[in-house]
Amino acid sequence: MKTDRREFLKGAAWMGAAAAVVGCSTTKGFGFGDGGSMATFADKPFKKLRVGIVGLGRGGAGVNGFNAIPGCEITAICDLNAVRIKRTLDATAKAGRPAPKVYTGGPEEWKKLCDDENVDLVYNATPWELHVPIALYAMNAGKHVATEVPSAFTVDECWELVETSERLKRHCMQLENCCYGEIEMLALNLCRLGKLGDLVHAEGAYIHDLRGYNYADWIDDKGGDGAYWEFWRLRHNAVHKGNQYTTHGLGPICWYMDVNRGDCFDYLVSLESNQFNFEAYAKAAFPKDNWKAKLKVEMGDMNTMLIKTKKGRSIMIQHDVSSPRPYSRINTITGTKGLLCDYPYRVAWEDKPGAGAHSFFADEKAEEIRKEFMHPLWKQSGDMAKKMGGHGGMDFLMVLRLAYCLQNGLPLDQNVYDLASWCCLCELSEKSVRNRSATMDIPDFTRGAWKTTAPLGDLSVDLGKMGLA
Numbered sequence: 363m364k365t366d367r368r369e370f371l372k373g374a375a376w377m378g379a380a381a382a383v384v385g386c387s388t389t390k391g392f393g394f395g396d397g398g399s400m401a402t403f404a405d406k407p408f409k410k411l412r413v414g415i416v417g418l419g420r421g422g423a424g425v426n427g428f429n430a431i432p433g434c435e436i437t438a439i440c441d442l443n444a445v446r447i448k449r450t451l452d453a454t455a456k457a458g459r460p461a462p463k464v465y466t467g468g469p470e471e472w473k474k475l476c477d478d479e480n481v482d483l484v485y486n487a488t489p490w491e492l493h494v495p496i497a498l499y500a501m502n503a504g505k506h507v508a509t510e511v512p513s514a515f516t517v518d519e520c521w522e523l524v525e526t527s528e529r530l531k532r533h534c535m536q537l538e539n540c541c542y543g544e545i546e547m548l549a550l551n552l553c554r555l556g557k558l559g560d561l562v563h564a565e566g567a568y569i570h571d572l573r574g575y576n577y578a579d580w581i582d583d584k585g586g587d588g589a590y591w592e593f594w595r596l597r598h599n600a601v602h603k604g605n606q607y608t609t610h611g612l613g614p615i616c617w618y619m620d621v622n623r624g625d626c627f628d629y630l631v632s633l634e635s636n637q638f639n640f641e642a643y644a645k646a647a648f649p650k651d652n653w654k655a656k657l658k659v660e661m662g663d664m665n666t667m668l669i670k671t672k673k674g675r676s677i678m679i680q681h682d683v684s685s686p687r688p689y690s691r692i693n694t695i696t697g698t699k700g701l702l703c704d705y706p707y708r709v710a711w712e713d714k715p716g717a718g719a720h721s722f723f724a725d726e727k728a729e730e731i732r733k734e735f736m737h738p739l740w741k742q743s744g745d746m747a748k749k750m751g752g753h754g755g756m757d758f759l760m761v762l763r764l765a766y767c768l769q770n771g772l773p774l775d776q777n778v779y780d781l782a783s784w785c786c787l788c789e790l791s792e793k794s795v796r797n798r799s800a801t802m803d804i805p806d807f808t809r810g811a812w813k814t815t816a817p818l819g820d821l822s823v824d825l826g827k828m829g830l831a
């Protein structure tokens with residue numbers, strides 16, 4: 363599926379399709395699909411977990427992780443790109459693992475991987491437009507699914523994933539790695555221990571200057587590490603407003619606040635700056651008759667979304683992938699006793715009720731707190747995760763937990779309701795922006811089960827049992 367650049371500029375179907383963001387449903391699903399709630403669903407233990415990986419760019423996080431975990435085997439891989447396939451086969455051989463079956467040569471080869479009887483879990487790290495089709499096809503083929511972020515973009519897509527997962531009793535997990543970051547899990551632990559008091563407000567973001575990547579040509583065929591395949595991110599950003607990458611800042615906050623497990627999103631408003639940076643960047647970087655210099659980009663630079671939860675808490679989430687700013691996920695959580703902020707990490711709480719927390723603790727004390735209250739998963743597996751790498755270790759911890767839960771017949775840390783509630787905000791924030799920041803109701807994909815579902819519990823793993831001690 364090669365995109366002709368002139369066709370791209372002339373405005374293919376995606377331009378009109380995305381501009382008409384209409385008709386989503388917030389009221390579907392009065393009862394669970396045939397199979398009942400997936401909130402605490404667990405399948406039989408997979409003593410041997412056979413994984414098929416589609417998309418071998420970011421899919422490399424899965425390759426590294428599963429190749430390092432005993433009892434897991436990457437039995438199949440799929441990509442269109444020969445360099446990435448070779449790199450994956452080399453890495454798998456270097457890890458002393460059997461060679462996976464390769465599916466390549468056409469844009470629908472992933473269907474064969476999903477149908478492969480030697481695959482239990484389809485791990486999907488393809489461009490955004492393939493996330494929902496692959497997840498639905500794989501579940502219908504009887505496979506559990508883990509999909510990169512965002513796993514869906516519209517409310518209707520989210521409902522379809524929820525209902526399919528419930529009907530077929532297949533896991534449909536979103537691979538939100540930032541939930542496993544060291545400071546995010548420290549914050550989670552402080553919340554669980556009550557150090558910050560009752561939670562009140564949180565702020566998160568995806569602020570990452572991706573202008574270069576958005577406009578870069580795909581060069582991987584020549585041996586380099588290319589940017590986005592067929593400009594998938596630029597194509598999406600060019601026709602959408604709103605926050606189209608909601609989950610890196612939001613996922614950890616939902617864990618702190620027990621969203622879908624004690625609390626639930628209620629409504630949002632979203633406000634966006636105009637677009638100043640994308641087009642200016644392209645005009646400066648490319649000749650004026652180049653399609654990139656002429657491309658109109660809809661997405662404003664800074665989107666700010668405010669969410670109110672049913673328990674009365676507030677959340678602010680920002681998205682900016684085009685401004686010249688340092689990377690930040692903000693990662694701030696405040697409660698009735700104190701707060702934790704990130705970028706850089708700082709912490710403060712009251713010594714006694716009403717005393718106030720007017721200054722952050724000194725660096726030495728913050729460091730003591732980081733060590734003392736480090737999340738048990740990080741205490742136990744953090745050194746190994748750092749050695750394995752991948753965003754400071756969080757990628758490995760995500761794969762480790764996913765493997766551990768499937769190998770031991772446990773519910774997954776991120777279920778289909780988390781996926782749906784975090785991802786539906788892409789469409790809802792866009793609709794709000796396009797309607798002068800109108801309030802948008804957020805569907806309760808759990809259909810009330812958030813009131814009775816227990817908060818996420820123990821997130822540790824038994825390294826001895828996994829053969830990793």
Ligand SMILES: NC(=O)c1ccc[n+]([C@@H]2O[C@H](COP(=O)([O-])OP(=O)(O)OC[C@H]3O[C@@H](n4cnc5c(N)ncnc54)[C@H](O)[C@@H]3O)[C@@H](O)[C@H]2O)c1
Binds near residue numbers: 440539592
């Ligand atoms: N969680 C994170 O930290 C993180 C980081 C980067 C990317 N991502 C997500 O991972 C996904 C992939 O991102 P990326 O940076 O690897 O993109 P990429 O463009 O570098 O890689 C996509 C890969 O998919 C392959 N592909 C495209 N169409 C295909 C098809 N029909 N069949 C098989 N393979 C196909 C391409 O050849 C390419 O190798 C995106 O959803 C992105 O949002 C997440």
